[in-house]
Amino acid sequence: MSLADLETVWQSNGETPLPECTYDPELHTGPRLTIESTEERAAREAVAREVCATCPALLLCELYARQARPASGIWAGRMPAELTTHTTELEDMEVA
Ligand code: SF4
Secondary structure: OHHHHHHHHHEOEEEEEHHHHHHOOHHHHOOOOOOOOHHHHHHHHHHHHHHHHOOHHHHHHHHHHHHOOOOOEEHHHHHEHHHHOOOOOHHHHHOO
16 A cells, blocks of 8 residues: 555545544643643543544554654554554555
8 A cells, every 4th residue: 555545545525634633632642731640641541542543544643653663652542662562454565
């Protein structure tokens, strides 16, 4: 699958919807101005994973994150360490 194909999958009715995390970025990165407890962090990350699951940019995001190797946050529903341990349909993709 080419990058153009992925972008076509992302589009809906000719429009390119915004990634879900653009509406609440701190859900995926954590709060900037407060310190969250372990329980709060786990709850936030669980919600972030749910948001990612319905994101129109999920495949593109995972592809990007696997290449960019972020140090923190939730990307494509995964923690950075999980991006390298999980196999997905992207494993078989050739992106042009
Ligand atoms: S899949 Fe990626 S772009 Fe979509 S909400 Fe999750 S982190 Fe954001």
